[in-house]
Amino acid sequence: MAWWDLRPFFRFQSISTRFQDLSRRRLGFSALTSAHFSSINSPLIDKKNEEEFGQREVQLGSHTMSSHGYAVARVHMHDWIMLLLLVLIEITLYMIHPFYRFVGKEMMTDLKYPLKSNTVPVWAVPMLAIVLPIVIFLVVYVRRRDIYDLHHAILGLLFSILVTAVITDAIKDAVGRPRPDFFWRCFPDGKDVYDKWGDVICHGDKNVIKEGHKSFPSGHTSWSFAGLGFLSLYLSGKLKAFDRKGHVAKLCIIFLPLLAASLVAVSRVDDYWHHWQDVFAGGLIGLVVATFCYLQFFPPPHHPEGWGPYAYFTMLEESRGMAQGPNSQNGSQEAQSENQDGQSQHGCIGLSLAENQTSTLEDELESGRR
Template sequence: MLRQYGQLAIGSKDGATEAEMRAYTIKAHGTTVAKKHIRDWLIFLVLVGIEVGLNVISPFYRFVGKDMMTDLKYPLKPNTVPVWAVPIYAVVLPVIIFNVRYFRRRDVHDLHHAILGLLYSVLITGVITDAIKDAVGRPRPDFFWRCFPDGQDFYDDLGDVICHGDPGVIKEGHKSFPSGHTSCNSRSVPTGSFAGLGFLSLYLSGKIQAFDRRGHAAKLCLVLLPLLAAALVGVSRVDDYWHHWQDVFAGGLIGLTVAFLCYLQFFPPPHRTKGWGPYSYFRALEEDTQAERRMDASNTDVEAPAATGHADHRDHPSSAHGNVADKDHSLLSFMHGKEDHKVDMVR
């Protein structure tokens, strides 16, 4: 049975499906898998600290003149997609799907790497977008009402704005480019949407073999559904006047790129034959196969000498010749003894 697994692990073309392969459960292998990636989790915690720091510091307060306010006087509106909803659909929903997959397949490698890859995708995207946000400091389309909530605008001698609104609202008003989910205090969500849902789209495409060249349009629709949801979230950010369209475009591009790179760290490209499973699963399968082959070879080596020795003792010609010689020697000794006895009687 294990030899069959080994052939599948090294790329046999016998038409076997993944359901015929070995299961690696959380109870039996979860601790081992987690220990192998302890450094990845430590780096993840470091990135969390960096992300928190990027949200604490103030962004660059770009010069905003009176003539620029024409494009920054859009009304200040609430979010169509609440901030609290972002981690639910971009992180929690994919994790639920990963767990459903685990209970069907029983592969802790797939579950662990899917969760780790997803978290890295969202977090790295957040770090990149927040770093750019703080460095660029582009004002949002509704910046005028953030800066002058009463509608009375003031400018210094150089023509730059003198804001008298809420400091936190003004600070957030300088984080337009690029659009992206950053933290619980963030008001920009599209990049997080593309990072989380983009990773989910890649995951689904690998699991259902969407690119198996069989022309099933239903698979493609399922793969594109998360991307459509992310795109609609991005459109809502423009409709709410929280972002310029360039912000959403750049944020979506960053999110998709990071999601693709993070996915390839743990999974083969979805279009490959084995794109449904993580790299570590096939490595573990091959290691187990080789270990059992060595064990089988060792058992064979132990049994072979005993069987061979028994056969030699029974069938080897030299053994038969030795037995005949022993019988002849005994007969000669007996006859010689009888002759000696006769001589003694004559005497």
């Protein structure tokens, strides 16, 4: 049987594949260039086999909520404690009074928009940004039975929301920018009053006036983009939207959460609760924080292993190491070589793209060529 017929039975690169990599480095061609000179691109085939094999293992349901849920949560106990601290910080930031910026009579020209109710109520934002993504995470869990994916998705989502909320409210309190409807919040009867320095003397409801100084940035917008942006990244990894197969329909699916977040942002301007700068800054904060929190637990969506969390691939490598422990010394050396190849080629740990260390076998092959 020819050597290339045996490659599908191996998890990582075969000896001949490593020889091809060594030859390409000798010739100075990149992996992408060498793919055009050969009809058999071994590293790409191995990536595909690695991905399909990983998916099959996830669907086996060997790591469920009942079997590994407590252990996974215990490992991340300090993260859950940090979430509670973020909740306390957010409550404190919401309770304190924002900075009451000077508002003169000339400034009221842009602050006399009508006082309207919210098109998107406050209670609807957590439903869109938290509950909806978690429901989708649970649907994926029911299908794949992977507790690592479910736990890290929920943990990353909550961190994205709470970190965004703390940043947003901290800036709100520090800036104290008046909302576009500040005039009617400050003077509900339409009779404006100013002190000797020209600053407003509000006689409206204190809570309404307090909210009137929290325009920048938009909390509705930042929360929506933090939660739905995280969901968009999650779906793009699960659907393998960037697998270079050109399925634009996948992009339409991952754009839906971003569209919903954008509509929430537009409603804030239409309701005259925010200026357009507030909405833009809120959306930017939410997207940036969501991206950082997602990449803390998952590979980038364009990566071949972007469909699963880092913890799952780490668990697979540890399981393979334990299974190969009773083997002979040669078996242990082979497992170590596979782990090194897995880190460089497949990026299971840290997405390392460093060059593979030259093995003893490659040295022999190289000396044979000489």
